Amino acid sequence: MGHRSRAERDAMTVEIGYALVSAAFVAVATFAGVISPVYFFDLDGTARRALTVAAVVAAALVFVVRVVYVLWSYRGRPARQPIQPGRTRPDS
Structure with a gap:
């Protein structure tokens, strides 16, 4: 494994931060979606406990x-450059 430039290390740090923040957001949304029936319906202790466990498991799974997914799709490759010089859009 060769030496990485400062820009490559910074890019990977940003990508890791993005992966963690976006995963936390999606995990919180998943947890809220699974646990929400507890607050809308009058559920007994067993159902409440089952939904809480399901919400925690689903949130943890979605987080991971x-x-x-984000880190695997990154893999440190540079962004695709336009084929023709002077063009800013790859399809132009």
């Missing part, structure tokens, strides 16, 4: 999957 999102982090892996």
